[in-house]
Amino acid sequence: MTHIRSESAIDYDAVRYLNTAAFETDAEAGLVDALRDQCESIISLVAEKDDLLAGHILFSPVTLPGHNHLKILGLAPMAVLPDFQRQGIGSELVTAGLNICREQGWDAVVVLGYPEFYPRFGFVPASQFKIGCEYDVPDEVFMLVELNTGALDGCWGTVNYHSAFADL
Numbered sequence: 001m002t003h004i005r006s007e008s009a010i011d012y013d014a015v016r017y018l019n020t021a022a023f024e025t026d027a028e029a030g031l032v033d034a035l036r037d038q039c040e041s042i043i044s045l046v047a048e049k050d051d052l053l054a055g056h057i058l059f060s061p062v063t064l065p066g067h068n069h070l071k072i073l074g075l076a077p078m079a080v081l082p083d084f085q086r087q088g089i090g091s092e093l094v095t096a097g098l099n100i101c102r103e104q105g106w107d108a109v110v111v112l113g114y115p116e117f118y119p120r121f122g123f124v125p126a127s128q129f130k131i132g133c134e135y136d137v138p139d140e141v142f143m144l145v146e147l148n149t150g151a152l153d154g155c156w157g158t159v160n161y162h163s164a165f166a167d168l
């Protein structure tokens, strides 16, 4: 059984460990620390499996210049311990995370990630909304899901991530 819950301070070391284990360097672990310190509103969830912290997901605010009324989050980073990958934990984290984003009234979530994975949760290429990414990435890897239907009508431009992402 996987249990998804909000991260708390006692989880910080385990979250650092699992991000370092899942990625090639500790840059993502550092990014999590920076976003926790520097963002006013983040959503940070952990997945417990067999009394172990096996997964983590973070959402932090991004901006669409000229449309400051929009509440948009970026999903990043997300990590599952290597021995626990491809068992559905990442999917549970995304599903739980998006439900919380919706409950909190966020308009949309963007993600830079595997185009085979995120469409399962309603993400489509952000270009369908005429929304691009500040990073030079292939069209299909920058995706968006609108949580508040119609919120993005008439809004287009380039999404900017928090400055901490520049250190990745």
Ligand SMILES: CC(C)(COP(=O)(O)OP(=O)(O)OC[C@H]1O[C@@H](n2cnc3c(N)ncnc32)[C@H](O)[C@@H]1OP(=O)(O)O)[C@@H](O)C(=O)NCCC(=O)NCCS
Pocket (backbone or CB within 6 Å): 022, 023, 076, 077, 078, 079, 080, 081, 084, 085, 086, 087, 088, 089, 090, 091, 092, 113, 114, 116, 117
């Ligand atoms: C990406 C990640 C968080 C997914 O978590 P998970 O628990 O393995 O995901 P699930 O079991 O729910 O779903 C598996 C799906 O993830 C995608 N996926 C996972 N690893 C992948 C990889 N290396 N390449 C491409 N797609 C991958 C696939 O779509 C896969 O579906 P499939 O098994 O049908 O092929 C996890 O694999 C991970 O931590 N990877 C290393 C860190 C990373 O790349 N994070 C994402 C970028 S922020």
